[in-house]
Amino acid sequence: xERVLNPHxxxxxxxxxTAPEFTxxxxxxxxxxxxxxxxxxxxxxxxxxxxxxxxxxxxxxxxGAFHEDCTVRIAKDLADLLKPK
Numbered sequence: 672x673e674r675v676l677n678p679h680x681x682x683x684x685x686x687x688x689t690a691p692e693f694t695x696x697x698x699x700x701x702x703x704x705x706x707x708x709x710x711x712x713x714x715x716x717x718x719x720x721x722x723x724x725x726x727x728x729x730x731x732x733x734x735g736a737f738h739e740d741c742t743v744r745i746a747k748d749l750a751d752l753l754k755p756k
């Protein structure tokens with residue numbers, strides 16, 4: 672994933688990204704595990720670049736994990752990406 676500078680860093684607002692066709696592979700059956708993911712966050716100095724986020728989310732298609740586990744990993748990766756460095 673990539674981040675870009677927030678053009679309004681002093682303004683509190685919610686950024687939303689939806690992924691209505693998120694899939695990972697069920698670790699039990701190997702079949703696709705479907706989810707509708709909504710990501711809401713209040714940007715600070717950085718925004719998540721949406722194309723890179725979409726590509727990142729599509730990388731889970733071949734990842735063997737329940738979508739509940741994937742959501743925790745996605746949240747941790749986003750938090751690491753957006754924290755000040």
